[in-house]
Amino acid sequence: MVDVLGHLGMALVWLAPAWFFVDSKKVAATAIGTGFWFGMLPDVDLVLQRLPGIHHHGVFHTVLFVTLLALVIGPIVGWLLTKLLGDSEWFVRDSKLGAKIGLIVVWVAGIAHLFADMLSAPDVSTRIEPLWPLVDGPIVMMDVLWYKSFWATTALFILGVAANLIAWYLADGRRSSTATA
Template sequence: MVDVLGHLGMALIWLAPAWYFIERRKTAAVFVGLGFWFGMLPDVDLYLSNWFAGIHHHGVFHTVLVVTLLSLVFGPLLGWVFTKVNNQTDLFTDRAARHAYEMGVIAVWVAGLSHLFADMLSAPDASTRIEPLWPLVKGPVIYMDLLWYKSFWATTALFLLGAGINVVAWFWKSEQPNAREPGAVSE
């Protein structure tokens, strides 16, 4: 388990392919900028364990199943935020605006899965092993043991790498007029 900054960095890394698939760079920036916060979603178990018996850290909330279910709940809410941002700024293309709710689900899901992957990278001897494929596969799937538990350097490096990839993507993604949209202009 990396620290908070490392989880956010991993979410930035996993959301970076959006720059390739989303037509406008400002839309991609909104998608990544609002979506990466959900890289901490599985750690909601840290708070829920205070109120509910049987919930523990790295338990059921650290599974693909629960991340998928949570993305189906919180994703449409993020999609609603996307539509509100678009209504005030017109950052989204017509096509992206029509799919704002789906984009929200994808952003939450990818960021949540990145959390599970980051936990699989860290030392299993200092933390509870996660069972990401529960209930299909009981027990841990694989642990790479590449990062020390709450390593300052690994956490900082993940965040800087994720931020760096997205900054490079911002400059890589040029705004081109889209022939399908009347009145589209480049920046």
């Protein structure tokens, strides 16, 4: 498990392709800027672990949980963004499209968290079982990042910012070339 900054960085890496799927750079920036915070979504178990049966890297660190929470929270996030920013250039006016964008960014950021934990959890932390209940037990763990490594965490965040800057630049070039065609 990387630290908070690393999870946010991994969410930024996974959300960077949004620059190529959204026609407006401002809408993409809003979606990514809102969505990457949900890179901490599975760690809600740290708050709830006082309840019986809940532990860190348990059911909250599964694709099932991330999907269910994204289905609930994502459309609300999209709806709120539509209500707050729909009359501006910073988000879409269509609340159904806004709900879909919210769902996607919350889900992608949550899944990115699971992947970051798969890269780092096996060394000293509880292994995650991301495909539970379909697969009982951990799947392939890569153990390439040291647990709470300052350097790995910082590098992931820098990588996430860099990926978005590069995607922003490349998407801008793609928009220019399609506008002239």
